[in-house]
Amino acid sequence: EAQVTQNPRYLITVTGKKLTVTCSQNMNHEYMSWYRQDPGLGLRQIYYSMNVEVTDKGDVPEGYKVSRKEKRNFPLILESPSPNQTSLYFCASNGQGATGELFFGEGSRLTVL
């Protein structure tokens, strides 16, 4: 089954404790991206990657890091989380030459105390 898998789905952590949200896709997609969803603000792109070792900033990259060492994985790293990073995070992927449709993971709800 074609899917994008995120882990963890739910996480409560404390300010300053480094965490990683993993994202993996099994569709051999070149393009992967991260978004955060906040009430009234919609979905905002954090980072995107057009292929292995190629990443670029979206609209709200501050406080986040990403890496793309393998085609299937695109982890989101919060080196020193702060309460304003409390949000619902979505990973998505799509393939070159395809329609442009983003395939989203199920989302990861992060709370930073």
Place this chain on the structure above:
Amino acid sequence: GENVEQHPSTLSVQEGDSAVIKCTYSDSASNYFPWYKQELGKRPQLIIDIRSNVGEKKDQRIAVTLNKTAKHFSLHITETQPEDSAVYFCAACLSGGYQKVTFGTGTKLQVIP
């Protein structure tokens, strides 16, 4: 950078009536305009999209129109049904959706039986 404005933020219609959601964008280089539907607690899913070389696209009860000159595009849902109740997001994308993707802030549609 790109800025996408979406209106209205909430919309209530009677079952069977039509619903229209409007978006404007700022970057004339954007060339791909998808619409995503997000049901409560679920991930966003593509329902229809349009590219900049097309003015209108229809899929059963859903249609999208694009006015490149005015930089706005709209989602039209006819004969609304209770299962159409969800949050709808428009987006404007460069390079067919493989780079920057900017979403609108969302429209919560409620279809009243």
